[in-house]
Each structure stands twice: as structure tokens, then as C-alpha cells.
Amino acid sequence: MTDLPKPTYIIREATAVDAASMLAHLDVLRSEPGIHIITQPGESTFTVEDEQRFITTLNNADNSLFLVAVDSENTVIGALLFQGGDRRAVQHSTELSISVQREWRDQGVGTALLSRGIEWARSSDVVKRLELHVFAENARAIRVYEKLGFEVEGRLRHGVFREGQYHDQLVMSLLIDGDPL
Template sequence: MVTGDRVQLRAIEPSDAETLWRWHSDPEVMRWMDAPYPPSLALTRKRLEERGPDSYGNLNLMIETLDGRTIGIVALREAEPEIGDAKLDIYLGEKDTWGQGYATDAMRTICRYGFGKMRLHRISLTAVAENEAARRVYEKVGFVEEGRMREAFRRDGKWHDKVIMGLLEDELR
């Protein structure tokens, strides 16, 4: 378990299937995510039961409050030790925790882990340009906009730009 100031990050368990399925079935939670269709509960259970162990290249962790309430998920994926780079994904599935500082602490915690334990030099992510709440969190942690993919995301019949953001190990705040 990896602990921050407000959250702890732990391995994903098969028992998390119903929670993940509930989040993935909520249109508000999935608003800016690249997930076109919600999976069935049976498929979610099967994926969790059959998933392999986390590795350097693909680390997926549940976000919990310090009192043990599961509220989201964070991942470092496509990590490459030869170049010290990884991509980050995060979301909070429990809407009552939005705007409470949990995402910011989870970002700082996973980035500290990535830079310290995994010896990464750079972490990047993409965000839909209109997802201002997420972008504010990323900027608080130190991520900067590095580029833009024009009309790379479609939602509700409209195309949206995606921004590419990056963080170097000495920029973490």
C-alpha cells in the first residue's frame, strides 16, 4: 500500500468488481473517459479475476480514503525503464468526493511513487480540453500542457480537443 496525506493506494482485487462496474455505468463519472460502452458486471468480474499481476509497465491501483473507503482508481501504464517514461490515468468514481482534494493527493502520491520507486523521469497524460476540473488538479501537481490533439474525442455529437500534459521528476509540487 502506498500512502499519501489524504489517500492510500492499494492493489485492485476481484472484490472491487461491483464498485468498478457501478462507476463505469455512471454517465457523469465516465463523461470525459475513452470508454464508449459500459461493461456488464459479469465481464467486469471476469476481467478482474483473470488479470495478471501488476508490473513495472502496468500498475493499476485503487484510491482509498485513509479510513478505507474506495473512491477511485489510478494507473501508471506503458512505463518504460529504458527511457524513464509512463502514462498516468486517474478518476474518482465517488462523486461526493469530487472537489475535496482526494484526486490531487492521489496524483501526488502516485507521481512520488513513480519518480521514487520506479525511477521514472517523466509522466504524461491526456485530458479532454473542456474537463477543466481535471486539468486544474493536474496543474496543481505540476503538470504542464505540452501539446494539443485537435478534435480527438467525441462526446454527445461534438468533437473535443485533447491536451497532452507532462511532468518531470523535479517539477512535482
């Protein structure tokens, strides 16, 4: 029996051309039962044009980054977003969100996206703090974040109500080069 080749993907910065594929990616995730994201099916009102503007805005900010993982057909299968604060007092801090489609999980896509994002943050003159919220029951994601240096700062009890029940969230962060200021 021959081993099938592993599917391939590349990680790159998102462009406005990725808007439709990114929205399709999010639609797939939102419909997945038990998914650890906040937006539920039917809640997003973003159009392709809105997503194009959003990507362009982030690409023009010194403290934000939008990466996509795309398959061999250039379809988004994962994404990482660092959205930096827009006020001077918080411009050093970015909020992180990450998503990987189910069939691509456990293949290193999420870790590769995070590693690339952290590398970008370390080379930034602006970014000094990466912050994220993660469902407290998402042990797999928490292990990956901790492996990459993130630490738990606190718990948001009943922070999310999804699929008929409350979920706690953990606030985690990674400081870049020590103290944020």
C-alpha cells in the same frame, strides 16, 4: 447547527479483490452526462476476471501502479492508474488515468491520488515520465495537474468524439528527475 463529519476514504494499492467494485465505479462514471472519459456506456467488455488479471499484471510491473480510493465500506470511489510502457524504449514512460465519483469531487480525493502516485514515481528506479490526456475544456483537472507540476505538451484537435460532438484533448506530462533518459 452542527457540521456533519466529512466522509472518510483511504488510498491504497488495488488488489484483485477490488475488481468488481472497480468495474462498478467505472459504470457509474460512464453513465454520468458530460463526464470527461473516453469509454461510453455499453462499450466495455471487461469481466471481473479480466479486471482481476489486469490489476495483477499491473501490480507485478516495475513501471505501473494502480491505486484506489475507497470509502468506509471499501467501495471504490476513485482510482489512479499509471500504466508503463512494455518495450525497453518506453518503459520509463507511464500513461496516467484518474477518476473520482461525482459526490467525492472537490474533497481532495483526486489531488491525494495524484500526489501519492507522483511520490511513487519519484521513488521508482524506472519511471521518468508521467503522461496524460485531458479534455481541453476540463479546466478544473488541468489546474490540478499544473499545480502538481504537469506541463502542456500539445493539443489533439478533435481527439475524442463523445455525446455527439468533438472534443480537443491536451497532452500533459511531468518529467521525474529531469530528462527522461
